[in-house]
Amino acid sequence: MPKIYFLDVTNRDGVQTAKLGLSKLEKTLINIYLNEIGVFQSEFGFPTTKHESNYLKANLELAEMGVLKPIRLEGWLRAIIADIETVFKLVPNIRHLNLSISTSNQMIQGKFQGRKSRDDIINDMTRAVDAAWAHGAESVGVNAEDASRTDLDYLLKFGKAAKEHGANRLRYCDTLGYDNPFTIYETVKALAENVALPIELHCHGDLGMAVATSLAGAKGAIDGGQDAYINTTVNGIGERAGNADLVATILAVTKSKGFAGTYQLGGSIDLSKAWKIAKFASYAFNVPIPRNQPGVGANAFAHESGIHADGVLKDPENYELYGFEELGRGEPELVETGREISAGEYSGISGFSHVMGKMAVSFSSREEAQDVLELVRYANVEAHKPLVEDELLFIAKYPKVARKLLTLNPLD
Numbered sequence: 001m002p003k004i005y006f007l008d009v010t011n012r013d014g015v016q017t018a019k020l021g022l023s024k025l026e027k028t029l030i031n032i033y034l035n036e037i038g039v040f041q042s043e044f045g046f047p048t049t050k051h052e053s054n055y056l057k058a059n060l061e062l063a064e065m066g067v068l069k070p071i072r073l074e075g076w077l078r079a080i081i082a083d084i085e086t087v088f089k090l091v092p093n094i095r096h097l098n099l100s101i102s103t104s105n106q107m108i109q110g111k112f113q114g115r116k117s118r119d120d121i122i123n124d125m126t127r128a129v130d131a132a133w134a135h136g137a138e139s140v141g142v143n144a145e146d147a148s149r150t151d152l153d154y155l156l157k158f159g160k161a162a163k164e165h166g167a168n169r170l171r172y173c174d175t176l177g178y179d180n181p182f183t184i185y186e187t188v189k190a191l192a193e194n195v196a197l198p199i200e201l202h203c204h205g206d207l208g209m210a211v212a213t214s215l216a217g218a219k220g221a222i223d224g225g226q227d228a229y230i231n232t233t234v235n236g237i238g239e240r241a242g243n244a245d246l247v248a249t250i251l252a253v254t255k256s257k258g259f260a261g262t263y264q265l266g267g268s269i270d271l272s273k274a275w276k277i278a279k280f281a282s283y284a285f286n287v288p289i290p291r292n293q294p295g296v297g298a299n300a301f302a303h304e305s306g307i308h309a310d311g312v313l314k315d316p317e318n319y320e321l322y323g324f325e326e327l328g329r330g331e332p333e334l335v336e337t338g339r340e341i342s343a344g345e346y347s348g349i350s351g352f353s354h355v356m357g358k359m360a361v362s363f364s365s366r367e368e369a370q371d372v373l374e375l376v377r378y379a380n381v382e383a384h385k386p387l388v389e390d391e392l393l394f395i396a397k398y399p400k401v402a403r404k405l406l407t408l409n410p411l412d
């Protein structure tokens with residue numbers, strides 16, 4: 001039976017959200033946490049964008065070192081030859097790509113405004129897929145942008161052309177969050193049956209249904225005989241109303257009525273990392289986790305009213321669908337209420353050594369400590385806020401990789 005995989009797009013859709021962004025070190029930490037939670041693939045950035053190059057190369061190096069393993073790192077670009085050429089010039093070692101092009105009449109008329117016909121779209125896409133293979137890609141996904149507003153006949157034609165040119169997956173983009181669970185199920189099932197490629201579900205929350213449509217789309221893919229790859233972002237951060245939230249989608253797939261028993265995950269998911277990744281993304285994006293967010297919100301396991309409190313004390317299952325421990329919650333967290341020394345862009349060696357010493361990190365020499373401090377200063381310049389422990393530990397452990405991903409060369 002086909003299976004469900006998670007493909008997180010926080011480092012692409014998440015960071016392209018208006019008014020929000022992540023530093024290159026924060027993006028790297030997100031990849032590390034996604035790997036720990038068991039996500040199959042991270043869409044780790046924009047390989048045609050110059051300021052991403054060093055970050056992307058540094059993360060590919062981490063993959064080679066076994067730090068980012070088994071997660072697959074994939075870059076997002078437009079399905080045009082020029083982008084493929086730029087990608088392999090800027091990031092020669094990239095091996096996994098998703099190529100995106102709009103397929104709906106709305107976009108063809110409204111965005112391309114007569115410059116491209118429907119046939120041109122398919123031509124651009126197939127030529128880009130061919131070029132990706134020719135440059136040494138190992139996996140190629142093809143994204144139909146605005147698929148939910150594209151008529152099915154054309155979508156089938158587009159998908160079949162992608163398959164003929166060897167694409168590994170077809171991404172069904174509900175770009176505007178227009179689908180509902182019923183419509184996406186039918187469309188995706190038809191795509192899976194007729195195109196015979198694994199289907200990615202890329203759903204947005206403009207109508208408040210991103211998780212529900214992702215689940216229904218995954219069911220459609222599997223019922224149509226194909227694997228499903230659900231696109232998520234951490235805390236649902238993404239364009240406008242956002243994407244399907246990673247943790248909520250994992251919970252929906254594994255806990256909702258009748259679903260887990262019938263539909264299975266492709267890899268093992270370690271839900272106990274949920275709390276850590278949600279909290280980090282909240283800090284890094286500077287977007288608080290809503291109190292009522294599934295699983296990781298402050299009220300997800302809070303009970304006050306008499307009947308509920310009494311019920312949950314007698315047996316948690318009376319009013320809780322899953323336990324907080326499963327999500328890695330419940331450990332006490334230390335909050336400094338007295339003197340505090342933090343490491344920032346103007347820190348000196350003494351304060352920095354104190355901070356690292358508190359995490360039981362010691363350096364072999366003063367020079368080594370100075371080198372790491374210098375990198376920490378640069379990381380602070382980019383992040384504009386104190387680094388979290390895992391960021392400091394990362395820099396201390398992989399200073400060479402950190403140096404690379406903190407290097408921005410606009411004059412090159």
Ligand SMILES: [Zn+2]
Pocket residue numbers: 013175202204238239243
């Ligand atoms: Zn999107």
